[in-house]
Amino acid sequence: DVKVTQSSRYLVKRTGEKVFLECVQDMDHENMFWYRQDPGLGLRLIYFSYDVKMKEKGDIPEGYSVSREKKERFSLILESASTNQTSMYLCASSRGGVETQYFGPGTRLLVL
């Protein structure tokens, strides 16, 4: 079974802090994705990566950056957290050329 893990289930940070959200998948998938989920807005794609060191912006990249130094790990970085980044963050992965995505359990981030 594909396993996607996220470093924290719950996180509380202060405004202005630098925040790292980590995601690891164990199935050698080429593609990895970061979404945020907010009530009434569904899932919105922040960034995705289709290979090591390769990334593309999604629908809402402002205020975020990403890093993919190894195939299995995809990090989401909030350079200076703000209260409007309080949300549920979901990581997903998929095999190259295959559309089925596998999701991690999510990280619920609260920025105070």
Place this chain on the structure above:
Amino acid sequence: GNSVTQMEGPVTLSEEAFLTINCTYTATGYPSLFWYVQYPGEGLQLLLKATKADDKGSNKGFEATYRKETTSFHLEKGSVQVSDSAVYFCALPLGGSWGKLQFGAGTQVVVTP
């Protein structure tokens, strides 16, 4: 580009009732179609998928048939349980490369005993 529209929730049902969640799509060609489920406090899980027209996906008592004539992929279950309370997402590929998916807004289902 490809898009998907699903019915708004919440949908509230009694246990053993019949569930239908409507999903219609707009797409170029005949892409794969997906239903994902999100249980409270968890990430999304693939529930079922169909890869071509007239295919029926099924899992855990849920079914959905890929109907190209009506561009629909409605999710159905004949007898729901309290444990089916969750948010259900219809999805299809955005098109182009890299396997991006377009998700519907999600439909919350609440099943009461």
